[in-house]
Every structure is written in C-alpha cells, then in structure tokens.
Amino acid sequence: MPYDPSAFPPFAVTVDLVVLTVRRHALCALAVRRGEEPYKGMWALPGGFVRANEDLATAAARELAEETGLRAHDQGSRSPGAHLEQLATYGDPDRDPRMRVVSVAHLALAPDLPSPTAGGDARSARWAPVDALLGVGDAEVREGEYKSPLAFDHGDILAAGVERARSKIEYSSLATAFCPPEFTVGELRRVYEAVWGVVLDPRNFHRKVTGTPGFLLPSGGTTTRQGGRPAQLFRAGGATLLNPPMLRPEV
Known part of the structure; x- marks a missing residue:
C-alpha cells in the first residue's frame, strides 16, 4: 500500500512527571494548577512537550529541573540527584482535546523538597x-479544597506512579531515594510508613533493614536531630534488590 500522509496526521509527544516526596510524614506529589486551556483552573501533574532535538530522558530531566530545581541522578556520578525512571506510555486518542498527544510518564523521587514555584502554563x-x-479518604488540598479530578488522564498516571513506588520499595533499595545522603533507621522507617500508609514496628523494621546485606552501610556518625539519644547514621549500600523483600503489610 502506498504511503498516504493524510492517513497519519501529526501528533505531539509530552512527558508528564509523577514527582513524589515525603513531607510532614505524608507521601506527597507535586501538583500544578493550570493557568491556560484546556482544563484551565484544574490541578494537573507537571510536564510539557518534548522538543524536536530532545530524547525522552532529556525532556523529562529538563521538566524536572524547571519544575523543582532538581537534576536527575546520573548513574555514573557519585553526586546526589533525584531518582528518575520511565513509568508508562499513555496514548488514548482523546486524552488531550487539542490534538493527538502521546505522553511518556516518568516517576521522580527525592527527599523532602521545598515549596515549588509555578512555571510555564501553571x-x-x-x-x-x-x-x-x-x-482517597478525607485528605484535602487547601486553596479551595481539592475536589475535582486531575486534568487529562493524570489521575491514572499518578495512581500508577504511586503504586510503582509502593511496590518497588518492597524488593529494592528505592526507599533510600526519599532520604538525605545520611539518615537514621528511624527516618527510613518513616519513609516506608508514609509511602505505604501504615505504622511499622520499630524493632522489627530495624532488624530487617540492618540484617539485609548491602542495604544500609554505617556512615560512622550519629545525630540527635530526632531528639532523644544520638542515633546512628547510615547511607544507602550497593544492594539494588532486597533478599528477602520487605513485604508490605496488609491493611
């Protein structure tokens, strides 16, 4: 069959970001209120169109830097950075009323982040x-109380990102991406509690994480930032998979 350009109308590619952090012992996502149509005034995930000279990873890293001031962690570097990974692709023909838009969603994780500054069309x-x-539940977003669904299909994207984070910390060291370079076992436990939405037994948790080879490495220091007696500081070890896994409690 000869190529017919009219059968393949142009379409755009975007990157949408599920940026997760732990603030005040709660798992939080970065949300922007749209300042332009479509969905003007509605909450959405940050993101934007992929430029003609960008690959997807570059576009996602650029959007992350523009929205949060963070740079993505370079696997070949020892310098800290936000964990950034590709999540899923969303291509429903009607997901964007402007035109056919395919979105490649990415998940970004970082320690407690400062208040964001809106940019672009936000x-x-x-x-x-x-x-x-x-x-879910009685949680609210102030400034008019969040009640309406997220714009576009961002509710589905956010749900997928949250579930990816919740499941992945069971069998990987991903939870340490929510922590500063040096952290206590108690701080790591509060990450698990925030991401999973549960309360964990401190002694049992301490035994599991310190007994898993390569998960945590003592940094040699202590801290009293949590109050009380000095607590030992750790840093993430070289293990990428946890054996046995840290299974999520049933709720």
Whole structure:
C-alpha cells in the first residue's frame, strides 16, 4: 500500500512527571494548577512537550529541573540527584482535546523538597498528599479544597506512579531515594510508613533493614536531630534488590 500522509496526521509527544516526596510524614506529589486551556483552573501533574532535538530522558530531566530545581541522578556520578525512571506510555486518542498527544510518564523521587514555584502554563504549584489528589479518604488540598479530578488522564498516571513506588520499595533499595545522603533507621522507617500508609514496628523494621546485606552501610556518625539519644547514621549500600523483600503489610 502506498504511503498516504493524510492517513497519519501529526501528533505531539509530552512527558508528564509523577514527582513524589515525603513531607510532614505524608507521601506527597507535586501538583500544578493550570493557568491556560484546556482544563484551565484544574490541578494537573507537571510536564510539557518534548522538543524536536530532545530524547525522552532529556525532556523529562529538563521538566524536572524547571519544575523543582532538581537534576536527575546520573548513574555514573557519585553526586546526589533525584531518582528518575520511565513509568508508562499513555496514548488514548482523546486524552488531550487539542490534538493527538502521546505522553511518556516518568516517576521522580527525592527527599523532602521545598515549596515549588509555578512555571510555564501553571498558575500555581504545591505539594499535595497523594490521597487527596487521588480522592482517597478525607485528605484535602487547601486553596479551595481539592475536589475535582486531575486534568487529562493524570489521575491514572499518578495512581500508577504511586503504586510503582509502593511496590518497588518492597524488593529494592528505592526507599533510600526519599532520604538525605545520611539518615537514621528511624527516618527510613518513616519513609516506608508514609509511602505505604501504615505504622511499622520499630524493632522489627530495624532488624530487617540492618540484617539485609548491602542495604544500609554505617556512615560512622550519629545525630540527635530526632531528639532523644544520638542515633546512628547510615547511607544507602550497593544492594539494588532486597533478599528477602520487605513485604508490605496488609491493611
């Protein structure tokens, strides 16, 4: 069959970011209130169109830097950076009323981040509890109380990102991406509790994480930032897979 350009109308590619952090012991996502149509005034995930000279990883890293000031971690570097990975591709023909748009979603994880500054077509930006954005429980986003669904199909993208994070910390060292370079076992436990939405037994958790080879390495220091007696500081070890895994409690 000869090539017919009219049968293949142009379409755009975007990157959408599920940026997760732990703030005030709650798992939060970066949300922006759209300042332009479509979906003007609605909350959405940060993201943008892929430029003609960019690959997907570059576009996602650029959007992450523009929205949060963070740079993605370079696997070949020892310098800290946000964990960034490709999540999924979304290509429903009607997902964007402007034109056919295919979005390649990415998941970004980082320690407690400062208040964001809106950019691009966003009217405002804020960290919001994921339960509020997903309409779970009684959580609310202030500034008019978040009640409407996220713009586009961003609710589905956010749910997929949250589940990826919740499942991946069971069998990998990904939870340390929410922590500063040096952290206590108690701080790591609060990450698990925030991501999973559960309360964990401190002694059992300490035994599991310190008994898993390569998961945590003592840094040689202590801290009293949590109050009370000095607590030992650790850093992430070289293990990427946990054996045995840290299974999520049933709730």
